Amino acid sequence: MTQYQYTVKNVKGERKNGQLKANSQREAYGLLREKQYRVLSLTEVPETIWTKDLSFKQSVKQKDFVIYLRQFSTLLKAGITIVDATNILAKQTNSKVLQKTLYEIQESLQQGNALSEVYEQYPHIFKKLFTNMIRAGEASGTIADTLERLADYYEKQLRTKQKVMAAMTYPAVIAIITTFVVFFLLLFVVPTFVNMFNDLNATLPTITIWVLTASKWIQQDWWIILLLVIITVSGLLLIKKQPKGAYLLDAILLKIPIFGTLFQKAAISRMTSTLASLFASSVPILEAIEITEKVVGNEVVAKVLHEGKTSLERGDSLAEPMEQHWVIPPLVTQMIAIGEKTGSLESLLTKVSTFYENEVEAVAEQLKSLIEPVMIVLLAGVVGFVVLAIMIPMFDMFNQIH
Structure with missing residues (x-):
């Protein structure tokens, strides 16, 4: 919206000055007239660092x-x-x-x-x-x-997003809990045993030496860990902002074992659903592909769409460049090729979208059932490793006493 400076007279003939925001000068006139003002002057206020709206624009759920x-x-x-x-x-x-x-x-x-x-x-x-x-x-x-x-x-997009998030949430939560538990043990529990182990004057097991060294390092150099986390996150965000970097990160995500399949199917579902919706609304095919390229949410798939658009502009097929790329499954390219030949691209894309939406749901459920026991074992293993490192010298000390 644009800021406008106005001078008006109210019904009593009193002169007033002020500012308002409107999409156009015509709209600004209308807003003032609705308040029964007689507009004397209305000028656009040039935008500066002081007049610019610096508030964050909130989105809608x-x-x-x-x-x-x-x-x-x-x-x-x-x-x-x-x-x-x-x-x-x-x-x-x-x-x-x-x-x-x-x-x-x-x-x-x-x-x-x-x-x-x-x-x-x-x-x-x-x-x-x-x-x-x-x-x-x-x-x-x-x-x-x-x-x-x-x-x-x-x-449909919301359902797919929720399924992907549900599959990712559990391992993320377990990983965070594991990290906090390990840091708690190393920072507050392990140090209480250090003096006791020093008094033993005995050779400590290798596993105990590792844990004691890690505990000492975290207590003294915790800021290095924090700095590494900040550098890593900042670096990833900077890479994501670069076209080549974003493409590389998305390609890595798609290649990740287990989760890569979920991300690929979600991207394909989003791509086909968007194209089908745009075609159903009679949006021209080149414009529809351009829009889908921007909202698909994955740079690898977006590049394939761009190549498909270029192919259409040359008078060739949309399916042709897709057939040559690993990210697009054969089912999708075959359906698109049939749709182009028969003029039923919209309906076939809708069917493909529904198929991959169901696939996302199935893969998400499989991942949750597979990851749950794995993450529980991982949590138990990591915490057990730290506890075992403390308990082994304790058992040795107990055996020496008796």
Whole structure:
């Protein structure tokens, strides 16, 4: 939004100065006139470091967003106007961010702006995929159906994301617990036995020497560990920001044993679902591929899509470059090739998307059942190693006494 400086007169003839934010000068005039002001002057305030809005733009939870789309579609199908439907949804949504945004959208719509144009003013909430499908729905007069299709799409993406997160959460939690337990033992438990072991004047087992050395090192040089963690995380974030670095990291993720398959299937499900939704909304194929390339969430898959777009621009097949890449399974390339020949690409992509969504669920369940015992054994093994290192000299001391 743009900041505007205004000078107005109210109904009593009193002169007032102030500032307001609006998407356009026309909208700013409308907002002032709604308050029964007579506008004397209205000028745009140049953006500087002091006037720029430095607040972080909050996004809307995907669950709240899906509910909004479902309800919006239902209201439009019931014959309620877009402006009135927006007002109703703003009043009843549980999301404060979405509520504020919808009230602003309502004001813009009342100024005569198109729905897709208004959505574009809030890219942190309404992504390019969304606005393009809404624009196509406006052109074909099927906004209600488009909203319902978008709700199905985002709901499917949410389910897939939740399944992947569920599979990743358990090992992450166990790894964090293991780390904290080991650090607690080395920092607070092991040091209490050091003096006792020194008084023994006996040769300690190798395993005990390792643990005592680790405990001493962590107590004295803990900051090195913290520094290494910060450097590693910062380095990964910097690499992720570079195109080649992001591609490399995503390629590594896809090659990770066990989890790589899950990430690959989730990316394929997202790619095919996005393409199918865009085709169903009559978005041109080249534009649909370009949008999917940006939202697929994996640089390896995005590169394959880019190569597919280039192939189409040359007059060749979309499936051809995909057939030559390891990340795209043969099932996907075969279905795309058949869809291109028969003109049924949208329906086939929808079937592929559903298939891989089910595959993600199956793999996630298998991973949880496989990882749970492995992580429990790992936790027991690591903690047991530290405890054993302390107990062995204790048993030796007990045997010497008796």
